[in-house]
Amino acid sequence: MKHFAIRIYGQVQGINFRWNARKQAEKLKITGYVKNLPDGSVLLEAEGEPAGLAELVKWCKKGPWLAKVGVCGGC
Secondary structure: OEEEEEEEEEEOOOOOHHHHHHHHHHHOOOEEEEEEOOOOOEEEEEEEOHHHHHHHHHHHOOOOOOOEEEEEEOO
16 A cells, blocks of 8 residues: 655646545545645545556546646645
């Protein structure tokens, strides 16, 4: 098991990013949480197998269809 925390910047609040990230994590058997931060970014803490985490990071760099991800901190 591995654990990481990343911050996702860009247009990531108000577009169901957290809900979609949770669904993606469930599909990959990843546990953790995701929350909006006051600066407009999203914090995602995740734990799971390295392959699943790599897929989740790949997804975070793109996000759901309405997202406009800027820099994915820690990716």
